[in-house]
Amino acid sequence: MKSVTVTGPDRIEWVEVDEPEVGPRDVLLQIKACGICGSDAMYAHMGGIPPRQGATPLGHEPAAEVVAMGEDAVGVAIGDHVVIDTMRFTDGLLGSGGAQGALTPFVVVKDNEPGVQLRVIPKELPWHVAALNEPMAVAHHAVNRSDAKAGDRAVVFGAGPIGLGATISLKAAGVAHVVVVDVQPSRLEIALEVGADAVIDSSSEDVSARLIELHGNAPEAFGNEGRPATDVFIDAAGVASVIETVLATAKHGAVLTIPAVHKRPVEVDFGAILMQELDIRMSMGYPTEIFEVTDAIIANADKYAKIVSHTLPFDQALEALELASTPGAANKVVVVFE
Structure with a gap:
């Protein structure tokens, strides 16, 4: 599958990666939307994020659907719509120097802990609005x-x-x-x-x-x-x-x-x-706020939706990154997956 990846200073490219395998306590997510953050351009300018060496996958503002679970995984069900605490993955920060990024079709939550990495959201909440959960927690x-x-x-x-x-x-x-x-x-x-x-x-x-x-x-x-x-x-x-x-x-x-x-x-x-x-x-990140803000987004989806200025399909993710990094061209850009 394709992954949007920093491959060098000021260089972002499509990279082919293996679809993730699902272990006994893992949860497989199909990414449905992922926002573009200003820090993505900063990561690209740096040529990646230490301590990770080499290519750095991007995407840390996702919303997703649970599509598979390991035999011992609990806390969610197949078909659930979820928002994600990207700072609590056991293989590193999702899209911020960890092994995976959310600008790719599938992400695996290794050793999922109920209520820690994932929060179930109503299925009627639009994906591009759900993808605001991470920046709104900030x-x-x-x-x-x-x-x-x-x-x-x-x-x-x-x-x-x-x-x-x-x-x-x-x-x-x-x-x-x-x-x-x-x-x-x-x-x-x-x-x-x-x-x-x-x-x-x-x-x-x-x-x-x-x-x-x-x-x-x-x-x-x-x-x-x-x-x-x-x-x-x-x-x-x-x-x-x-x-x-x-x-x-x-x-x-x-x-x-x-x-x-x-x-x-x-x-x-x-x-x-x-x-x-x-x-x-x-003020840095969201020590406790990642799922505190979720209820506000659910209750005020129309208001939060006004923050999103552009939605682009996944095959235009590189264009989305360029748009988001152009001063004055956009507010919040969200990549949506068909």
């Missing part, structure tokens, strides 16, 4: 890391998939007012459709001034003069200008959570922000 973890709570005011920088997912999770947490900041009007329109209370086009608007209009002035405190009353900042954009804006804008005691991957160093003057007591938190 977004949900960022919200959890922020400790956003009912009544807070928040701003999300970046209206890509993670930013949009964080917006949905913030509103689900009861956050009173969520603003999304981006430079693309089409993305800002989607942000409003998924639940943002307001949007800011930072290419033409003063972010700090608009936040004061939307969230009011911060209460009187040392260092709060002329700053908005925003409680939570989430950087889902990964550009230095976002950090500069937050440092110049955040009130005393605000929280900045960063799930974005910054590809270049960002200069921070800690002396200048000392009196703000700004709480800076990094």
Whole structure:
């Protein structure tokens, strides 16, 4: 069968691999959809992911159907539709340096443990929406890391998939007012459709001034003069200008959570922000959130579906990767299997 594989620096190719064998405690999955992540392009640029040597299979945002099981396998049934914890495979991270990737027709879950690698989903949930489970868990973890709570005011920088997912999770947490900041009007329109209370086009608007209009002035405190009353900042954009804006804008005691991957160093003057007591938190992956977010996707499938901008068939997976890596060309690209 064909597998989309990193074969060298900046080189992704189709590679023929054997169909997986099913051991006594294994579960065989037929991949039905797999999202393209920004990290796929990063893996390709690196020429693969250590410690794996040589070719690195891609695809870590899958949804699948159970098509075979070993005689001792339990926890799922043939015909079940499932989402997958790609970080809990025993042969390495699925699509992120492990032995297998989900941009291929079949994947085997070795030594399946009930409730660990797989979560059964309703069969009426569209495959391309189910494939959002992994990135939405990343977004949900960022919200959890922020400790956003009912009544807070928040701003999300970046209206890509993670930013949009964080917006949905913030509103689900009861956050009173969520603003999304981006430079693309089409993305800002989607942000409003998924639940943002307001949007800011930072290419033409003063972010700090608009936040004061939307969230009011911060209460009187040392260092709060002329700053908005925003409680939570989430950087889902990964550009230095976002950090500069937050440092110049955040009130005393605000929280900045960063799930974005910054590809270049960002200069921070800690002396200048000392009196703000700004709480800076990094956010990586989904330690507990991979199946926490599944119920939200099931309950709000139409809203999450708006995050997907393109679906391409499996035989166009290389084109899907190129589309997803082209700045401004797409939001979430999902490969679907016929």
